[in-house]
Amino acid sequence: MPPDGRMPLEILIALSNLALAAGLVLNAQRKHSLPQAIPFWCYLLLQAASSLASALQGPGQPSKANALALTAEYLAVISPIALLAATLIFVRAQRRGWLLMIPLVALAAAALALNARISGPRGGVAEGVLRPAASALACFGALALSIVIAWRTRIGSHSPLHRNRLRYWIAALLLVALGALMMLALRQQVVLVLAGGGVTLIGSGLAVITWSFYYLPDIRVALRRGLSYGVLTLVTFIIYLAGIRLAQLAFPAASGQGPLIGAVLVASVLAVGYAPLRNGVQTLTRRLLKSETADYAASLKDYSEHITHVLELEPLANIAVETLRKTLGASSGALFLVEDDADGRLTLKAIDGSTMAANESLTCPPTSPIAQQWRSGSGALRQYDVDVLPAFRGVSAAERATLARWKMEILLPIRTMGQLVGVLAVGSKRSRDPYFDGDMAYLATLADETGVALQNARLFSDLRDASQQTENLNRTLAQANEQLKELDKLKSAFIGVITHELRSPFAALDFSMQLIQKYGLDNLLPEQREQLEQLSEGLKRAQTMINNLITFASLLSKQGQMCMVPVDLKQIARETVTTLEPMARKKEVTLKLDLPAVIPTVAGDRDRLSEAVYHLVHNAIKFNRQGGSVNLACRCTPEQVTVTVSDTGVGIAPEKLNEVWKDFTQVADPLRRGVEGLGLGLPLVQYVVKAHNGDVWARSEPGEGSMFGFTLPLPRPAK
DSSP states (O other), rough: TTOOOOOHHHHHHHHHHHHHHHHHHHHHTTTOOOOHHHHHHHHHHHHHHHHHHHTTTOOOOOHHHHHHHHHHHHHHHHHHHHHHHHHHHHTTTTTTGGGOOOOOOOOOOOOOHHHTSSOOOOTTTTIIIIIHHHHHHHHHHHHHHHHHHHHHHHHOOOHHHHHHHHHHHHHHHHHHHHHHHHHHTTOOOOOHHHHHHHHHHHHHHHHHHHHHHHOOOOHHHHHHHHHHHHHHHHHHOOOOOOHHHHHHHHHHTTTTHHHHHHHHHHHHHHHHHHHHHHHHHHHHHHHHHOOOOOOOOHHHHHHHHHHHTTOOOOHHHHHHHHHHHHOOOBEEEEEEEEEOTSSOOOEEOOOSSSSSSOOOOEOOOOTHHHHHHHTOOOOOHHHHHHHHHHHGGGOOOOHHHHHHTTTTTEEEEEEEEEEEEEEEEEBBBTTTOOOOOHHHHHHHHHHHHHHHHHHHHHHHHHHHHHHHHHHHHHHHHHHHHHHHHHHHHHHHHHHHHHHHHHHHHHHHHHHHHHHHHSSSGGGGGHHHHHHHHHHHHHHHHHHHHHHHHHHHHHHHOOOOOOOOOEEOOOHHHHHHEEEEEHHHHHHTTTEEEOOSSOOEEEEEEEEEEEHHHHHHHHHHTSOTTOOEEEEEEEEEEEEEEEEEEEOSSSSOGGGGGGGGSTTTTOSSSSGGGGHOOSSSSHHHHHHHHHHHHHEEEEEEETEEEEEEEEEOOOOOOOO
């Protein structure tokens, strides 16, 4: 054992550092943060090895003692570099922060090189000046950088919990630096060296506590309470002395009993007035330190009264944020709507009226710890928790960046009937104090009060948006209807003008054709006569199309007013069959007529109804197969008359039946459109029947023929 008696104390310091290292490893394993704790763990081991090497120096062995002393010294030099690495991890320094370790490692390497006598002989300048200088620069440079980095991080942090934890870390670094200074600068004083080792050990223990525990007592609050109790004690002591002095002056005759009488009087006064005195001192202390407390009950009552009749999201957000600022002194606040989609993503959208822009949003994927915590029904989420706790390491970089930009201290979920509907966000206090338990209880109650109002405002907003959309759609629909009406008028006018203009030249062509057929056939060859007949047939088809267009245009523009008279449908049917019989014979189609003995007359326009029946029979013949048949039938009931035209043609696909009633539409082969016509026959039938308050219908199967018909109401007998 060395003669100075240092060995037991050095070994005790070494064992204490080993115990701290073991406690750090166990805590890091429990919190799944062992890789982050490795530099700090190395620092504790280096401190333990340094103390052990210093303790093992034996008397009578100068070379060995010198080697152990140098080993202890260099371990003490290297350990602050490991502590600097631990500090960089603790403050989550960027990559460029780690570059600061390069010159310190170089200095430590230079000290080791000088120790190996590379730069000069033993006892020279290298060992006498350069080596201690390099060691001191490496050691205190690492400690100074650690303190500066932690201090700058504390200044730049907006979170009181971050700042408080950094205060503990800075205090631990200062103790380690003080201990190192005592051991290196005062190495000849054994007591001071041992005291330096003890101070370093205390700093290391405080650092382990800071590293291991995320929530530490607030230093500012502790100092504030200590000052309050100190002032209270001082005032009480002054009152006590004053009471005794007054008792001595008031009872001079009671020699020797003055202090006792004074003590009794002071005790009586303090028993009655201690509580008001304590409250007064605490109130005065809070005012001096600008730490006022709020009346939570009055604030909640006022808030509840204000939001009772609020049905808009923006005013609700304004009231909530203003309440947070007024009651808690919050620097900022926001109210968010939460949308939970089918994929499990949670999306927060800021409501206009908060202290942040309305387009701010945060999307949390289903695997996000933030989304999982809120879905589990947990309470408030602190930004400090996201930054520090291992449970939130799975938070994505995008989520962290958004939360860091918002600078909100607390995010409180708002639930209604167990459903997450919103989030109330609170920034840090302007006083830079943390949110205490009373503040958190107040915020939880405030979030509960906001839930119902937020849900009502959200429903009202959705209803208003739906109403606005409906109004916009109605406006758009009205505009579209007006445009359609204008287009319909233009179409009718265009068809009317074109058809009337075409009728005159076609009439002239027909007259010329008749003259040729009457006087010029004798001089024509048989082939020319055949071509002349084909030309005559084409001219007749063109005239039919023009007439259909004129009729269609007059119906659309309502220029052809209906001339309502009693109409005999049996006569119309016979005339139609007689007119179309040549066309049927030419196509070898059998034309049948199926009429009852009596058909009541209907009120209608005879010409229009004749056209309707004509078009139905004409289409049945035109689209029939050679050798087929067409049947025109009428049926009567007391309420209506039904006219049907059935054929044995190719039929129509069911999905195209509704298209046959559209203007200018044909369901036949489009390549035959110019031959078959304009596709106005059935639309004309529909227009005529609808004008007579009737209905049209069609039934068909491909390959089995078709049946078209219409019904007309019969006039009711007079009562």
